[in-house]
Amino acid sequence: MPYLESLRVFLRVVDLGSITAGGRDLRLTPAVASKRIKELEAHLGVRLFNRTTRRLSPTEVGREFYSHARRVITALDEAEAVAAGFSDNPRGTIRIAAPLGIGQRAIAPHIPDFTDRYPGIDLRLRLTDRRIDIFEDGIDLAFRLGDFPDSDLKLRLILDCPRSLVATPGYLARHGTPTCPDDLFEGHNCLLLRYPRSPEYFWTLQTEDGPRKLDVRGRFDADAGDVLTDWALDGRGIANRPRFDIAPHLASGALVEVLPKTPPLSARFGCLFAHRTLQDPKMRLFLDFITDRARQSLRAADAP
Secondary structure, eight states: OHHHHHHHHHHHHHHHSSHHHHHHHTTOOHHHHHHHHHHHHHHHTSOOEEEOSSOEEEOHHHHHHHHHHHHHHHHHHHHHHHHHTTOSSOOEEEEEEEOHHHIIIIIGGGHHHHHHHOTTEEEEEEEOSSOOOTTTTTOSEEEEEEOOOOOSSEEEEEEEEOEEEEEOHHHHHHHOOOSSGGGGGSSOOEEEEOOTTOOOSSEEEEETTEEEEEOOOOSOEESOHHHHHHHHHTTSOEEEEEHHHHHHHHHHTSSEEESTTSOBOOEEEEEEEOTTGGGSHHHHHHHHHHHHHHHHHHHHHTOO
């Protein structure tokens, strides 16, 4: 169905802002993606994009056509999902996003087992600690570790993940061991996770008087959690990390817990998706499967 394929290419090019990115997302070469766009423009008899050497943007008619084409493809996907519900061999593509660390540990290892069970389903996993917008980024299922602000999206909570403040014994020997939350402001380097659309510019600790937000400071920040763990292991400061991520280092003594009586609030791990996503059987199959496997993996990682 060349015309439908061209529609899908057009939608992804608009979503991602370039022919190369749109084609790559659909596993097409830039040349093939460009050909599909030209064929669609020739069929319609209009120009869908303004092209310069630096920028690709939809024309006025392209923007109008996008909204109608999106409804057509959405309706088609929903119709295929209904038909798939009567099939023992669901087919199609699922686009998934997850934070780097938890994605590597609790999601990626189980994807081959799922595709062995359902060979007609293609899974495309994007691992990033950047906050994902499922509509802007074209994602079906967005796993997230942390806060879940109110939105129009549906949420499936998977597990509460305990967190700890950690540092090396050598760092604490040089800078002193904090005995209360206020000590974090006295000569300590807090290793911070910062990235666009991130709310984590502070640490929230559990105290006898309830949760307390601390506007901590540090010389280093990064947009990848694993980097913070590496810096902590190098004796560069105190990190706020999920216990599943640093449990082996705590067990070996490479890292020690700081302020264990006032630990950080647990991070909720869950999955966000659009309201009607789970009407598609393949989405529901995958989320049910990965929810069970992820819980097992994370509980095992945090086990003493």
